[in-house]
Amino acid sequence: MVMPVVPFLILFPLFMACLMYLIRNDNVRKITAFIGAAAIMTAVGILTAQWSAGGCQVMTLYTETPLADHVILAAEILLMCVVTILCFEYHKYWISLLSILPTSGMMWLELSGSKIASSCHVYIDRLTILMCLIVGVIGGLIVIYATGYMKGYHEHHKDLKDRSYYFTALLFLFLGAMFGFVLSESLLWIDFFWELTSVCSFLLIGYTREKEAIHNSFRALWMNLFGGCALAVGILLFAVYQNSISLHELVTCCQINQFLVPSGDSTALGVPSIAIALIAFAALTKAAQLPFSTWLIGAMVAPTPSSALLHSATMVKAGIYILFRLSPAMYGTMTGSMIAFIGGFTFLATSLMAIAQSDGKKVLAFSTISNLGLMVACAGMGQQETIWAGVFLMIFHAISKSLLFQDVGATENSLHSRDVEDMHGLLYIMPRLAMFMFIGIAGMFLAPFGMLISKWSALRASIDERNIILVIFIVFGSATTSFYWTKWMGKLISHTHLTEKKIPEVTRPTELLSLSVHAVLMVLLCILFPLLSKVYVNPLIEEMFGSVTDVLPNNVLIMLSFIILLVFAVPFVSYVYSRKVTFNRKGSYMNGVNYGDNRSFVDSFGERKVLWLSNDYFRNIVGQRKLMKPSQIFTASVLIVMLVIIIGGAAV
Amino acid sequence: MSTTKIILVICYILFAPLIGGLLDGFDRKISAKMQRRVGPPLLQPFYDVIKLFSKQVIFVSRYQIFFLLSYTVLIILTGVMFFAGTDILMCFFVMSTGATFLYFAGMVTSTPYSTMGANRELLQMMAYEPAVLLTCVGFYLAEGTFNVGQIASSNVSAILYLPGFFIAFIFILTIKMRKSPFDLSTSHHMHQELVKGLTTEMGARNLAIFQVTEWYENVFLLGVVGLYIINCNPYSLIAAVLVVFATYFLEILIDNTSARVKWDTMLKVSWGVTLFTAGINLIILMII
């Protein structure tokens, strides 16, 4: 079966990227970007439709593609050249090695001989389609949002050179890379698209070309390329050992080996298990897990659309995606426990650090890492239940984080600050943006939104697995998670400090369009949760594991819909009620020394003092400076020790 | 749903405030006795609430009542779900959503005492949540299910497997019931540094609603205590009631014998106790 939509999805964004780069007229580019985003979304729709018309079966396509292989190799070399030149330009010579080494390895593999068994290059199943939908829909919306946002961004940052054309081009390039990544089955292709997303992220972080941006972008580059090296080594090992470059073969091969060693002695599994460990390690860098979390936090200097698209909604999910793919092979192995441990630890540690942040984007960054940690832990346990939870986490996280990032960006353009403290009373200043933010945050942790349900099943699965440490991580991590989110929400609804000052809202229609679609999607998914589970995610688990048991018992599902109804209805009814009731308004209690209003009081000199309320941050206890280094050292040593054990054990 | 469950739920909705109020009355009476006073009449909490309802309705922020009512309904829902014998983890999730609304009710006024109280309320939530979730984990390990109905009809009382979890839960119950030394967010006794904390801006009816909700919540929490004891033997019900009373008495005793601590002490101590008692119990259970 030939599906022209697959190459279209990969190549069309590339074409759009060139177009974006060439069109220098803002309005023309805006319309073109709009059309391009719409075309991508339609293409994803067509792909989904075609695939479901084929009975939602697993599809394997493009068995013989010598031309494409060569093109990709050439592109990879080109990519290496670009990275090397940039590294030399900014005097970061050693980073270029991280690009040259894996690329030469790949070149050697492809050109040295044709002993590799041919297999399909494109693999489409439910997980692929899900990733495509996330990338397509959210990516498309973010591109639409970006057209409006970049205008506001450059009005706000007058000192920066407007290179929106370059920015939009990179966004499209990234979309293409991401489609390529999730559709590929060939490990060589995966490696190439992996590197391409890393480089896109690097270029986007450095967009402003300020000192800090360049510094952070190179940090992101080396960490991601380092992961890329591990990936390349893993692929090479497997290719040489098994003469195959198929991702699924790797997984099956490892599973068979496990089957042959029934003692459960996971160290004696040989080369494929080393390959799995290395690839999983690469996924950790991509998903910004500790000790590699700093690159994602540094990435927040980039304009918001790139943060939303790359650094929370899609690119970091590439790491999760590959872990999900590997999870059947990781179940019960040393690699699995390593991944689960690192994920769980990251979940707790970064959610603690998020408490100390007051910069909105930083909070989002930490919470992204933290949630990714939970997904990584789910993948590491590699059970049906955990993958089920992980898939839901991924869906909900992608949407609500994208919504939140865009919203914080839009707020920053109007408020000229993205500090949570400055959002005091945002609900009364910019009600629309505040409502969107509210929905997004509620989606991240409140009952009955999806994230919570996923946490529920992740917790249950880790109990079933008798994984004590993970239970503790999840239990404490969810307490800290609710703390920083609730704190933020409280800030939004407080009566404003700024009653006198009117702040004009400069949100553009394109931004609002994207935000509203996200919010509607969020609520819809929450309502359709049981349906989604039955129709899509359960079969997805079946594809991966060959069987499926309902993760959520029926009574829980029924209760869930009941709670959903109530949680939406109760605030609504009480809101209507609170509008109708007649009250006697009193001044607030400030020991009887209010100065006319609730905003100020009379001090002991008889003068007016304005009240300024702040949240708790505990910077001295859970601050990034306090916790980041120790947890990096800790996780790094855990990783090194475990990798040595895995590799050493398998090699002996 | 069986008829007993429906009866239980209806009983909860109707009688929980009565039981909660009476318990509150006992609390005040016993506290007074501990201080060698006569103390208020047993029905004093009801007199208070009736009075609060009949006073002039006042507000500082119009939206406070909106959050308070949401809080009330969600807490009642928590209890209903619990006594209907559904998933205990879900009960606690709904409870913490309810508690979030209480936090909002404190924040929305944007006034100094109320906001500080709300911030502390949030800290309290962070302090007790691990123990609450671990309680559910414990039940799941002991009985193999989160379902309250099934846990209640098991052959052996859960407490035999979960003594550590029980201690952790009793410990955080002090926070949840707003008893000294952990009554950080609202001060129930006299005026203190936070005035009335979270409830400072709640006058008249708002305070009454808050009070009644507290009663609902207390009955639910004591129900969870009872769940540790109850098994398929009907006599265990009597034991459960006795243990609930003993627990309540213990809370009153703690309340009257301790001074309030700072927030960081609360957080460290409650997390420490949770990790230590529940953690050890967890390890033992998982290994066996």
Place this chain on the structure above:
Amino acid sequence: MANIKRSPWLLHYDGSSCNGCDIEVLACLTPVYDAERFGIMNTGDPMQADILLITGGINAQNQPTVRQLYEQMPRPKVVVAVGVCACTGGVFKDCYNILGGADTTIPVDIYVPGCAARPQAIIDGIIQAVDLFQKRLDEHHEKKKQKKSGNEVKANG
């Protein structure tokens, strides 16, 4: 009609008193006098209070504060002036900064004399205030009823 006599909550404000009366007010709440047996509670919060106990005279600086606290209390409410300073200004009456007793600023219902006022007298004053507190509520309801029936008559006519 609700019986609200059994739950009077106090707000205690110290004007420019010498602290003698304040100590006596707090003494009421100790186990010796145990004001809580009448349901009396000392809240620090005007929004939750029914009876304002005020000690000491009014001066220029605390006048707006007293007014504000009184304003913040929901109806029905009663004011008790405790001690001779709160009643009339007492020995400080002729000081340059003293405006007089509490009644110069807010309507005072019950006067409890004494320097300092004894706890028994204070409790007695509160009990009298409680009767007034109930009466005010009853009057309020009565008025409401009359208004309603008046409206009905109008509608019928």
